[in-house]
Amino acid sequence: MSLRKKLIAGNWKMNKTAADGVALVADIVAAAGKQNDVEVVVCPPFTGLESAAAKLEGSTVKLGAQNMHPEASGAYTGEISAGMLRALFVSHVILGHSERRSYFHESDAFINQKVLAALKAQLKPILCVGETLAERESGSTLKVVQTQLEAGLEGVSKDLATNVVIAYEPVWAIGTGKVASTEQAQEVHAFIRSLLVKLFGDAIAQKVRILYGGSMKPANAPELLAQKDIDGGLIGGASLEARSFVELVTAAIAIK
């Protein structure tokens, strides 16, 4: 068995009111809220965190946010800090998602500040990396992933490295129905693992989870999750319905 517990995280993006989120969480908890074989995290929009937390209480399902600001407090209109998330029982936070990189111009340096601030506040960052279609076609996938990973993890200590989760999300596979082949995904995941070995040493690198994200669905998940270095999924579209999300959890439990 792997040293790494599989992790299935649902990124709801800008979907679901607080009330819709509670209904979804209730169904997820009913179907998968007692098992401990796989770690399950749901990431509603900020407005749904508090009510989702109340519904998750007493279950094994954890709560994540989709973003945060690196500063602890201050004049940052519209932003949310790590401490505010912690106060809502959030344990994970997605950082550096490609949608934030492209639509909100987030740089690797800014994402790195968030990673460090999240770790300091005892939140587990889910650091997203991945190439665009143009970058893949020009043969620069590994270079792009390396730059994003090394810059995003700059200054992370060995002690805290196992609290980081990496998500490899090829931009061309997000929301497009075009999933990376198992070979394409495993190649990049193994490459990320080798970079983690260089940064933190082998023992720590073997404990860091690397998730795949990009059109992961119940139909393609078993093959992806069976790959040596694919430790779970960061799920967009298929996390918006309990049935498909729970099927993904079940697929991960079957492989463990």
Ligand code: 13P
């Ligand atoms: P889809 O599963 O909708 O492709 O989204 C993936 C993603 O961006 C998760 O963060």
